[in-house]
Structure formats: structure tokens, C-alpha cells
Amino acid sequence: MNLGLQKRVAIVAASSQGIGRATAHAFAAEGCRIAMCARGANTLQQAADEIRQKHGTEVYAEPFDVTDHAAVQSFVEATVSKFGSADICVTNAGGPPAKGFLATSSEDWQKAIDLNLLSTVYFAHAVIPHMQKKRWGRIVTITSITTKQPVADLVLSNAVRAGVVGLVKSLANEFGKDNILVNNIGPGFTATARLIELAASRSTALNKKQSEIFEGWAADAPLKRLGQPEEVADAIVWLASDRASYITGQTLLVDGGMYKGL
Ligand SMILES: NC(=O)c1ccc[n+]([C@@H]2O[C@H](COP(=O)([O-])OP(=O)(O)OC[C@H]3O[C@@H](n4cnc5c(N)ncnc54)[C@H](OP(=O)(O)O)[C@@H]3O)[C@@H](O)[C@H]2O)c1
Numbered sequence: 001m002n003l004g005l006q007k008r009v010a011i012v013a014a015s016s017q018g019i020g021r022a023t024a025h026a027f028a029a030e031g032c033r034i035a036m037c038a039r040g041a042n043t044l045q046q047a048a049d050e051i052r053q054k055h056g057t058e059v060y061a062e063p064f065d066v067t068d069h070a071a072v073q074s075f076v077e078a079t080v081s082k083f084g085s086a087d088i089c090v091t092n093a094g095g096p097p098a099k100g101f102l103a104t105s106s107e108d109w110q111k112a113i114d115l116n117l118l119s120t121v122y123f124a125h126a127v128i129p130h131m132q133k134k135r136w137g138r139i140v141t142i143t144s145i146t147t148k149q150p151v152a153d154l155v156l157s158n159a160v161r162a163g164v165v166g167l168v169k170s171l172a173n174e175f176g177k178d179n180i181l182v183n184n185i186g187p188g189f190t191a192t193a194r195l196i197e198l199a200a201s202r203s204t205a206l207n208k209k210q211s212e213i214f215e216g217w218a219a220d221a222p223l224k225r226l227g228q229p230e231e232v233a234d235a236i237v238w239l240a241s242d243r244a245s246y247i248t249g250q251t252l253l254v255d256g257g258m259y260k261g262l
Helices: 018-029 041-055 067-082 106-134 154-180 193-208 210-221 227-240
Strands: 010-013 033-038 059-063 088-091 137-140 182-186 251-254
Touching: 010 018, 018 033, 018 041, 018 088, 018 106, 018 193, 033 041, 033 067, 033 088, 041 067, 041 193, 059 067, 088 106, 088 227, 088 251, 106 137, 106 154, 106 182, 137 227, 137 251, 154 182, 193 210, 227 251
Parallel strands: 010 033, 010 088, 033 059, 088 137, 137 182, 182 251
Antiparallel strands: none
């Protein structure tokens, strides 16, 4: 299947490891030029070098925090002046900490809003005018299965990510006329550093071994295993491609069937 992504410019936020890094690799494998970021400069540089070597594509990498509005804006402007456009934008960040509701502070809520909702707003604000000029654009937000089904002790994610879904649907409605398609990807339990962090806090809370936590998550999905970051990445690339040209405003779960609803 020709995805039609050759020479497109793909911005992938928070991409020095995990799902973001796998997504940057997957776009590079399709012939896209890549703009990537994360806070830690060394890990980001390593990830960027690996992509250049493996796929022979141009990569622009800049270390910054996606909660910094000015930094997001200047990263997008620098990407456009380097590559000529910002065709695809995958928004991503770390996840909020696992806590029960009464253990959360107002600071936790503000941080989760900054990290998971406002960072998406900042990227959308920065890229949409460029996409409008080209009359072609794809925004894919990375959220979580929590957008469909709350997960225990992830009240911050359960609540704040719903705002991203509202944003996605609103942007899809407003900018469809400009041929800008906006969709959301909700990963289920996926084998990354984030999942090890969640397993550690769940194992303390439940007084169980981490291996039991992982086994429980795998058992909860009809496919009886965790997801791999590359499996989420492939779904994102397809959604951003010419092969998904009549799909907008949707949430696609990549969760091995874990979501229990119809
Ligand atoms: N893995 C799962 O099972 C799962 C399931 C559902 C949803 N999700 C969500 O999917 C997203 C990605 O998860 P992941 O598993 O790939 O996480 P991960 O392996 O921990 O990777 C997170 C990436 O984001 C970067 N990052 C974190 N905070 C950032 C910030 N403020 N500014 C810029 N970059 C930042 C990290 O680099 P630096 O630390 O150097 O900045 C790293 O490159 C998260 O929102 C997570 O909650 C994950």
C-alpha cells in the first residue's frame, strides 16, 4: 500500500523514546522528513542520529519542554523555515502520575492540564496556519485508552484527556474545509518506560509484584499481551496518510481489544 507520505514533513513531539520515538521511525521509514523534541538533549540526539542512520532522512531535533508555549511556537517556525512546511503534527508528552483522586493536589491538576491538554493546544495553534496555506494537514494526538474507559488510579489522565478529545473534534469540525484532518490515537497498555513507571506505582499500591501487574494488564486484553510502541506508531502513520483521507474527528484505540464497550 502506498501511503503517499514521501517527502512530507512530520513533527513528532516527545519522541526521544517510547511511542513517540517509534512514531518518528515509522514516518522516516515512509520517506518523511522529521522534526522531533523531548526535554533530555542527550537521549533526543541519540534517537535523532539513529533515525538519520537507519532511514537516511533529514531530522531536525530540538530539546525543550512541550508545556512551554513560546518554545513550541519557535520549534514549529524553525521546522517550517528548514523544511518548507509542517504537513503532519503528532502531539505527545509524558503522562500524568498515577494517583487516587484524594491524593491529587491542585498542582497535580494544573500540571496535567499543562502537559496533556495545553501542549496539544500550543502545537495545534502553531501548525494550523501553515497547513491552511498548503490546504493539506494532519494532526494526530496521542492520548490513552482512558479517553474511552477510565483506568484505576489514573484520574488525572481519565479527566484531562477527555479535553483533548473535545479539542480534536472541534478542530476537525473547524478545519475540515482546509483539508486538515484531526484524529486521536488511544494506546492501551504498551511496553515503554511509562508503563514500567505505572507498574511500579500499582505494585506499591496493591502490594503485588510488578510481574503480576504486567500479567494482569496483558490478561485484560483479548489479545493477551501488551502492545508494542511500533504497533501504535503504524496506526498513527496510517491515520496521517493519504489512505485515511476521509477520516477526521475520530479516536482510534490501539489496545489489543481491551476497551470493553461496543
Ligand atoms: N505506554 C503506555 O502503556 C501508554 C498507555 C496509554 C497512554 N500512554 C501515553 O502515551 C504518551 C507516551 O507514552 P510512552 O509510553 O511513549 O512514554 P515514555 O516511554 O515515558 O516516553 C515519553 C517521551 O516523552 C518525552 N517527554 C515527556 N515529558 C515531556 C515534556 N514535558 N516535554 C517534552 N517531551 C517530554 C520523554 O522525553 P524527556 O523525558 O527527555 O522529555 C520521552 O521521549 C504518554 O502521554 C502516556 O501517558 C502510554
